[in-house]
Each structure stands twice: as C-alpha cells, then as structure tokens.
Amino acid sequence: MQNRKGQSILEYTVILIIILGVMITMKDYVKRGIQGRWKSATDDMGDQYDPQSVNSSIVYATQSNGLSIVTVENGSSASVCGQWTNRVDTSNSLETKTGYTQIGS
Numbered sequence: 001m002q003n004r005k006g007q008s009i010l011e012y013t014v015i016l017i018i019i020l021g022v023m024i025t026m027k028d029y030v031k032r033g034i035q036g037r038w039k040s041a042t043d044d045m046g047d048q049y050d051p052q053s054v055n056s057s058i059v060y061a062t063q064s065n066g067l068s069i070v071t072v073e074n075g076s077s078a079s080v081c082g083q084w085t086n087r088v089d090t091s092n093s094l095e096t097k098t099g100y101t102q103i104g105s
Contacts, residue, residue: 053103060097066090 072085 054101055103056101058097058099058101062093062095064091064093066092 066089068087068089070085070087
C-alpha cells in the first residue's frame with residue numbers, strides 16, 4: 001500500500017513538471033500574441049500625433065453686440081420747459097480669422 005502511494009505522488013510530480021515546462025516554453029508565444037493584438041488595436045485607431053510634423057487648419061471667429069440707451073429728463077412742471085436728451089448707440093462687430101499651419105515636412 002505504501003508503494004502505491006509513493007508511486008502516485010511521483011506521477012503527480014512528473015505531470016506537474018511537464019505542465020510547468022510547457023507553460024514556461026509557451027510564455028514567449030503568448031507574450032508575442034498579446035503584443036500583436038495591442039499593436040493591431042493601436043494601428044486601427046489611426047495615425048499618431050507627431051509634434052515634428054503637424055498640419056492644421058485654423059478658424060477663429062469673434063462676434064460682439066452692444067446697445068446703449070441714455071434718456072435724461074429735466075423739469076417736468078408746466079412753468080419750466082422740459083429738456084430731453086436721448087441717446088441710442090448700437091454696435092455689431094464680427095471678426096473672423098482663418099489660416100493654415102504646417103510644421104515639418
């Protein structure tokens with residue numbers, strides 16, 4: 001009975017060593033496979049940003065509107081002549097800049 005128990009422990013140990021050997025051998029292949037998947041995923045995202053070679057389109061627009069109304073009333077009784085000052089200022093402005101910038105080749 002003791003002989004069989006030792007034989008089964010030895011068999012389990014040999015199987016464990018074989019499995020560990022296979023895993024150690026396969027780790028490089030698994031690593032390369034994962035790296036290939038990452039590279040494929042990043043390549044599918046498009047071109048990477050390169051600060052040495054940039055082409056950009058610039059569009060800049062600023063718009064402002066202003067309105068000022070001033071009304072002054074002096075002397076509202078019948079004995080004093082009334083004086084009115086009205087002032088209305090309206091201003092609209094639109095500034096647009098467009099351009100193209102190229103850095104590098």
